[in-house]
Amino acid sequence: MKHIYSIPLAVLFFVSCVKFKTADLVVHNARIYTVNQKFEVAQAMAIQDGKIIAIGKEHEIMNKYRAVKLLDAETRPIYPGFMDAHCHFLGSGLNSLAVDLSECKSMDEVAEKLKTFRINNQDSKWLIGYGWNENNWENSLIDNQLLNENFEETPVLLWRVDGHSLIVNKKAIAQTNLEFEKSNGLVSEEYISEFTKAIEYTEAEKKAGLRFAEENYFSKGVTSVSDAGLTSSELRLIEKMQESGTLDMNVNAMLYFSKEASMTLPILKNKLTANTYKVVLDGSVGSQSACFKKPYKGTNEFGKLLMTRDSLARIAQIAFDQGAQLAVHAIGDSAVKVALDVMGKVLKGTNGLAWRIEHAQTVGESEMELFRKFSIIPSVQPTHLWDDKDMAEKKLNDSQLAISYRLKSLLEQNQTIPLGTDYPVACNNPIHTFYNAVFRANKPWVLQSENLSREEALKGITFWVALANKTYEQNGSLEIGKSADFVILDRDIMKIPKDELQSAEVLKTYVSGGLVFEKIN
Numbered sequence: 001m002k003h004i005y006s007i008p009l010a011v012l013f014f015v016s017c018v019k020f021k022t023a024d025l026v027v028h029n030a031r032i033y034t035v036n037q038k039f040e041v042a043q044a045m046a047i048q049d050g051k052i053i054a055i056g057k058e059h060e061i062m063n064k065y066r067a068v069k070l071l072d073a074e075t076r077p078i079y080p081g082f083m084d085a086h087c088h089f090l091g092s093g094l095n096s097l098a099v100d101l102s103e104c105k106s107m108d109e110v111a112e113k114l115k116t117f118r119i120n121n122q123d124s125k126w127l128i129g130y131g132w133n134e135n136n137w138e139n140s141l142i143d144n145q146l147l148n149e150n151f152e153e154t155p156v157l158l159w160r161v162d163g164h165s166l167i168v169n170k171k172a173i174a175q176t177n178l179e180f181e182k183s184n185g186l187v188s189e190e191y192i193s194e195f196t197k198a199i200e201y202t203e204a205e206k207k208a209g210l211r212f213a214e215e216n217y218f219s220k221g222v223t224s225v226s227d228a229g230l231t232s233s234e235l236r237l238i239e240k241m242q243e244s245g246t247l248d249m250n251v252n253a254m255l256y257f258s259k260e261a262s263m264t265l266p267i268l269k270n271k272l273t274a275n276t277y278k279v280v281l282d283g284s285v286g287s288q289s290a291c292f293k294k295p296y297k298g299t300n301e302f303g304k305l306l307m308t309r310d311s312l313a314r315i316a317q318i319a320f321d322q323g324a325q326l327a328v329h330a331i332g333d334s335a336v337k338v339a340l341d342v343m344g345k346v347l348k349g350t351n352g353l354a355w356r357i358e359h360a361q362t363v364g365e366s367e368m369e370l371f372r373k374f375s376i377i378p379s380v381q382p383t384h385l386w387d388d389k390d391m392a393e394k395k396l397n398d399s400q401l402a403i404s405y406r407l408k409s410l411l412e413q414n415q416t417i418p419l420g421t422d423y424p425v426a427c428n429n430p431i432h433t434f435y436n437a438v439f440r441a442n443k444p445w446v447l448q449s450e451n452l453s454r455e456e457a458l459k460g461i462t463f464w465v466a467l468a469n470k471t472y473e474q475n476g477s478l479e480i481g482k483s484a485d486f487v488i489l490d491r492d493i494m495k496i497p498k499d500e501l502q503s504a505e506v507l508k509t510y511v512s513g514g515l516v517f518e519k520i521n
Ligand SMILES: [Zn+2]
Pocket: 086, 087, 088, 228, 422
């Protein structure tokens, strides 16, 4: 009997050696949006050692590869792993340790929520909350009296929804070197760093925060985040976690400019890139701290710059000399103009440095072309328009609204517009970003001609982010040699009707060919 089988088996083995190559994973029976240069759609791909080794038609891949694991996508759509061009990844994770105040309608409600939370969370040194928005309060009066009375011995720090101002109690002020003659507890932008320096998070808390943030993002199909403001030590923690296999997320880190940061950059690894200085030039519209050429509606307030033109120029020159990227937060049209002028003076013409303006929320007509002239990338967050539309109408004049929240005009400058969320300021679901870029809010001042097409919006949450991060050789599209980061959705966002879009769900998320999220039915 033995002899009868041995010959055919040997023949079979020989045939398979000749005909098939092996792969760790073959994904097939799918509609794969490769987001390559030609925006081709494939049906199958083979993955080896975390990278795509072949992608194409069903029969091409299936006739060529034998896989250790075979994944039948049952004709579902697959996209490159979504990328968030601007978020606060670590910060959002640390929020998991803090109190969500976004639903509160008054200072009394805020105090009540904090008291309840504190009963179950006695260990942490600081009591931290986030998400308050006085524009939604019945009475927008800010006052820390209740916080002083109820938390005499505990420093309390509450982030406004936009992260551009705080409410703190007396005990928190006492932890800093600041002295306010009289304070209702409201802290404006320029003093925030004094408080954040004083907060003590343990390494264990930061690790827990990062793990929490990662899980949250994977469940949304996001496989790469650009954290828009980290310190060198936070970057090192991320690096350490990635190396020990406790963090799978691809991270592009922007470091707040500092001497320490200049000694840390660049880090250019497979899953971690850090070659960007982040600078905050103005505030936000909601806090009335974004810097405009004309005053806010019905006021004499213009907002203001948080640093001088000269300081920005000095940082820009350092970044340029190091071949680093520079990312400047600018929201008001005056701040955007200063950022473009200063960058332009250093850059002098078109270049491949991928310097960027974060938010670029209000861009004057005469400044628009400067993006192209100096190859400066606008990094925008389409969901902000949806969240801000009523507030913006109250704060801004018609002429300011007319040049706010633009997408298409910005895209036309460099044919690139990376999209982000600013999470936890806005929702981190990239399908909402996609929706809000393609179907923008319906207001008389919101020009529908500034909407992106679906193809542009998909590039905006994938390939263009990779271009802006300069990680396009590793991710951003599903092509041979790139990391096998992809997401499977339950329906095709490139085809379904508008009203179905926001219900599209992530079924599976993969990073480097490994499953990191799966929807449980
Ligand atoms: Zn931000």
